[in-house]
Amino acid sequence: MGPLLQIRNLSVEVAGERLLEDINFDVERGQTNVIFGPNGSGKTSLINAIMGIPGYEVVGGTIIFDGKDITSLSLDEKVRLGIGVAFQNPPEIRGLKLRDMLKMCARKGLKEDLSEEELELAKRFNLTSMLDRDVNFNFSGGEKKRSEILQVLLMKPKLLILDEPDSGVDFESIVLIGSEIQSYLSRTGSSAIIVTHQGHILEHVEAHRGAVLMRGTIYCYGKPLEVLDSIKRKGYGGCEVCKRRRTRMQE
Amino acid sequence: MQEEKDEDARITGLDELPREILSAARDVGAGEEASRAGTFLQLDESAVFARVSELFEGKLEIMGMREALEKYGWLGEKYFRRLIGGDGDFMDGYFLRIMPGANVELPLQAIMFISKPGLKQRVRNLVIAEKGANARVITGCTLSTNAAQHFGVTEFFVEEGATLNFTMIHSWREDTKVRPVSAALVEDDATFVSNYICMRPARDLKMYPRAICRGRNSRANFNNLLYVTGDSSLDVGSMVKLEGANSKGEIISRTVAMGRSKVIVRGRLVGDNPKSRAHLECRGILQGDAKINAIPELVANSEGAELSHEAAVGKIAEKEIVYLMSRGLSRDEATSAIVRGFLDTSIMGLPKKLDEEIKGIVETTLGKL
Known part of the structure; x- marks a missing residue:
């Protein structure tokens, strides 16, 4: 079996503007990849393009998931194949209770109840008291992040895509989110792509490969903690002149 | 002849209704009699069923409007046509009276049904929540026929310290014309909540219920949920007039307009008392060629009145x-x-x-x- 996700020569446009250029990126089965990059480098655009969010037009290249070409599938079709995404800034939906949202994630009818196990998970995420609140409405930053990860875990995906799960959250929430993600990955053998700006989450999640995305294309690949260390020392400016630039993920 | 016909139409339980009528009534909230404090049913021109559940005997009265006017001479002087005039004829309607201090835990229900094609159903209703009473009323209006019209006039009296929560559910056809008119008088420390749910709208529906908060600490809330499809045209408003000291009002409207429907959503708050406060919220989503016209109005007639509104209309994000x-x-x-x-x-x-x-x-x- 090949990698769980293979992205080949992917180029993406939004409203005619090129946002991603010639992206090559693999996620092996059971492994976690990290994408680093400064603000506006195209990290969220890459996630949106992989997921098939309307408006993100693939103008070149292919996305293969679990051996199947999913480049032109719709968002919900991709999700049903086993890709779960946690957004950086999810919208609020008035009138839709978090409890009902979790049922949708767990593929349950609205008249079914959440199982003991599902409720227990919600409790571990400190979200029991939020279950009957409107999704994301008046949620704090930490509550939104915990709610996003909880939703994705209930979907039991083969591939988790997490957009900045550690930005704007307190220390306890990062520990909680990180350990629950790692527990899920270890238990199920699923894979993950984690976009992170500051890398805090890497203290709790074991990552196997890292990549730096800048100006809509991948500058380098490497061991995540080494890449993070280099960014911390030299900043993203250092990536511009780095000799590793454009090295393929071969090691 | 008419009276004889009315007698014939009377039933002794909702289960005697033809299946299609019962099923349509259920869709607008008609519940099992055991789950209700009392039940009223009007079929076409006549009140055919009115019963108070045994548990609540002495706490409330339910009967046809004509019967009530015959039984209680004082209704005409104190209540009937006091808020909404008119001298035209009408085809019965319901009279609901909640006795002083009665706490009616189960809802009362009133169902208005049209089964005759082309009928113009004209009814007058009267609801009195007497001093200190507490009750919930659910009414459903629907039909099983074409080209009908429904004209309902309802007067509410919410007396000192009483709480009345009134929920009206409408389900019409695309050729029905509907004109409900209602007014509520809310006295000292009394609360009136009026909920309106329209799930299958009419060709032409206009309503503009109003509540007058006359008493000190009186309160009136209107909540409207409208789901409008096809070629329907709705003009739904609510008005709260704040006359009493410390009176409060709130109007919340949620409208979903689809197809080629046209909806006007009005809301009017009138602050007459310097110590009155009210808020209006109007939100709408639309799809297709639908149109929503939201018209919020704040009328402050007194320096201290605090009135506010928020409105947002657009397609689903x-x-x-x-x-x-x-x-x-x-x-x-x-x-x-x-x-x-x-x-x-x-x-x-x-x-x-x-x-x-x-x-x-x-x-x-x-x-x-």
Whole structure:
């Protein structure tokens, strides 16, 4: 079996503007990849393009998931194949209770109840008291992040895509989110792509490969903690002149 | 001849109704008699059923309007046609009276049904919550025929310290003309909550119920949930007039307009007392060629009156649809989930069991569409 996700020569446009250029990126089965990059480098655009969010037009290249070409599938079709995404800034939906949202994630009818196990998970995420609140409405930053990860875990995906799960959250929430993600990955053998700006989450999640995305294309690949260390020392400016630039993920 | 016919039409229980009428009545909230404090049913021109459940005997009265006017001479002097005049003839209607201090835990229900093609059903209703009474009323208006018209006039008197929560559910056809008119008088320390749910709208529906908060610490809330499709045209407003010291009002409207429907949503708050306060919230989502015209009005006639409003109308936000699709829903399923959430009955202040029931009606109707 090949990698769980293979992205080949992917180029993406939004409203005619090129946002991603010639992206090559693999996620092996059971492994976690990290994408680093400064603000506006195209990290969220890459996630949106992989997921098939309307408006993100693939103008070149292919996305293969679990051996199947999913480049032109719709968002919900991709999700049903086993890709779960946690957004950086999810919208609020008035009138839709978090409890009902979790049922949708767990593929349950609205008249079914959440199982003991599902409720227990919600409790571990400190979200029991939020279950009957409107999704994301008046949620704090930490509550939104915990709610996003909880939703994705209930979907039991083969591939988790997490957009900045550690930005704007307190220390306890990062520990909680990180350990629950790692527990899920270890238990199920699923894979993950984690976009992170500051890398805090890497203290709790074991990552196997890292990549730096800048100006809509991948500058380098490497061991995540080494890449993070280099960014911390030299900043993203250092990536511009780095000799590793454009090295393929071969090691 | 007419009276003889009315006698013939009377029934002794809702289960005697033809199946199609009973089923349509259930869709607008008609519950088992055991789950209600009392039940009234008007079929076409006549009141055919009125009964107070044994548990609540002495706490309330339910009867046809004509019978009530014959029984109580004082109705004409104190209540009937006091808020809404007129001297025209009418085809009965309901009289609901909640006795002083009575706490009626189960809802009372009134069902208005049209089965005769082309009928112009004209009714007058009167609801009195006497001093210190506490009750919930659920009324359903619907039909099983074409080209009908429904004209309902309802007067509410919410007396000192009483609380009345009134929920009206409408389900019409695209050729029905509907003109409900209502007014409520809310006295000292009394609360009137009026909930209106229209799930299958008419060709032409106009209503503009008003509540007059005359008493000190009186309060009136209007909550409207409208789901409008096809070629329907609705003009739905609510008005709260704050006359009493410390009186409060609130109007919340949620409208979903689809197809080629046209909806005017009005809201008018009138602050006459310097110590009055009210808020108006109007939100609408539209799809297709539908049109929503939201008209909020704040009229402050006194320096200290505090009146506010917020209104937002637009199509369903694409980011919300995308968000739900990312949880595995198709675009249609996502749209439907957002509409269901938007028509959230929990704004109506109903007790849990009744809220679940009403939510069920909204779900069922959306499911059938």
